[in-house]
Amino acid sequence: MTNPNNSLTSEAVAVPLLDWYDRHARRLPWRAPPGASRMDPYHVWLSEIMLQQTTVATVKDYFERFLTLWPTVEGLASADLDRVLTEWAGLGYYARARNLHKCAQRVVEDHGGAFPDTEEALLNLPGIGRYTAAAIAAIAFGQRAVVMDGNIERVIARLNTVETPLPAAKPALYALTDAVTPDARAGDFAQAMMDLGATICTPRKPRCMLCPITAVCAGKDMAETLPRRAPKKVKPTRTGMAVWIENTNGAVLLRRRPESGLLGGMMEVPSSPWTEGVEPPETEEGAYGMPVSLAPGSFRMMGEIKHTFTHFHLRLTVARAQVVDADLPKDCIWCPLDNLGDVALPTVMRKVAKAALL
DNA sequence: AAACCGGGGGC
DNA sequence: GCCCCAGGTTT
Numbered sequence: 278m279t280n281p282n283n284s285l286t287s288e289a290v291a292v293p294l295l296d297w298y299d300r301h302a303r304r305l306p307w308r309a310p311p312g313a314s315r316m317d318p319y320h321v322w323l324s325e326i327m328l329q330q331t332t333v334a335t336v337k338d339y340f341e342r343f344l345t346l347w348p349t350v351e352g353l354a355s356a357d358l359d360r361v362l363t364e365w366a367g368l369g370y371y372a373r374a375r376n377l378h379k380c381a382q383r384v385v386e387d388h389g390g391a392f393p394d395t396e397e398a399l400l401n402l403p404g405i406g407r408y409t410a411a412a413i414a415a416i417a418f419g420q421r422a423v424v425m426d427g428n429i430e431r432v433i434a435r436l437n438t439v440e441t442p443l444p445a446a447k448p449a450l451y452a453l454t455d456a457v458t459p460d461a462r463a464g465d466f467a468q469a470m471m472d473l474g475a476t477i478c479t480p481r482k483p484r485c486m487l488c489p490i491t492a493v494c495a496g497k498d499m500a501e502t503l504p505r506r507a508p509k510k511v512k513p514t515r516t517g518m519a520v521w522i523e524n525t526n527g528a529v530l531l532r533r534r535p536e537s538g539l540l541g542g543m544m545e546v547p548s549s550p551w552t553e554g555v556e557p558p559e560t561e562e563g564a565y566g567m568p569v570s571l572a573p574g575s576f577r578m579m580g581e582i583k584h585t586f587t588h589f590h591l592r593l594t595v596a597r598a599q600v601v602d603a604d605l606p607k608d609c610i611w612c613p614l615d616n617l618g619d620v621a622l623p624t625v626m627r628k629v630a631k632a633a634l635l
Numbered sequence: 636a637a638a639c640c641g642g643g644g645g646c
Numbered sequence: 647g648c649c650c651c652a653g654g655t656t657t
């Protein structure tokens with residue numbers, strides 16, 4: 278691939294970068310120690326799915342926990358989806374967990390339990406897009422693949438002073454990444470670029486003085502301003518009221534959300550609809566009409582929690598009440614307070630629980 | 636193009 | 647503490 282600005286070669290970038298990587302590579306649970314045998318594709322895949330939209334520090338414990346529970350892809354494939362969602366709780370983007378489970382089953386059923394070793398075949402698996410297919414091909418199978426994620430986009434935009442805003446700049450950034458990707462050690466190169474982006478070539482306050490490739494970086498004097506981005510949209514605020522309903526056995530009423538959409542398949546504290554542009558409800562009238570009768574006088578306001586999703590802010594008032602009688606639909610359970618840690622509760626609902634129990 | 640979450644950094 | 651932000655896949 279020709280180099281569009283005709284200045285940066287793979288050698289000028291990859292040699293000092295890989296040298297830095299060999300000396301400073303972070304020891305991570307999913308990374309082979311230097312000189313060790315190749316990583317298990319199952320481990321590479323699991324870590325890459327978790328690392329989508331999620332930081333290394335957050336992923337570490339989840340990764341080790343998943344491998345303890347399911348040491349092989351066959352084990353994960355035969356696990357209950359609800360168990361996988363429970364273990365995934367807190368990582369966010371729960372469609373990833375559903376696709377993870379589906380992908381494990383496809384690997385077992387269609388590929389005899391072995392991950393395919395081409396980008397094209399990997400791309401056909403659920404939850405594996407362009408980035409993850411390239412990363413697995415390079416890291417697990419030693420192939421030359423062009424790996425592009427947000428960190429690498431940033432490093433490349435700065436190296437070449439690309440001033441076109443994202444996402445329009447993506448094709449140019451891909452070509453520039455292709456131009457500096459070496460034939461050998463493409464997997465280590467990709468990991469080195471991502472490490473560099475995470476620790477040195479950071480979005481704000483980049484540490485150019487510590488950068489192993491600062492000598493060949495065209496953008497080092499304007500690094501913090503790159504890459505440029507199209508202006509972001511403002512998020513609206515939605516409000517509602519969540520009602521923490523307890524029975525006399527010390528259990529709380531939880532409901533499973535629909536399989537798809539926001540927090541798909543996760544458990545929730547029942548709440549009123551989340552509506553935009555109104556003040557959060559503070560009376561019983563705002564409560565969701567669950568098929569329960571509440572003990573007279575047991576309804577109390579417990580405070581308010583805030584949470585932000587991809588496309589809106591949420592303010593939920595939290596109320597607490599005692600139940601007298603209930604005829605629960607199938608998607609509802611009574612969860613003993615001691616078992617709250619063992620259900621698929623997303624972070625926003627853990628905030629609700631905390632407010633209700635204070 | 637829009638939907639999809641949570642944690643961490645900067646102030 | 648409170649913003650503000652970055653970040654792949656699917657539809």
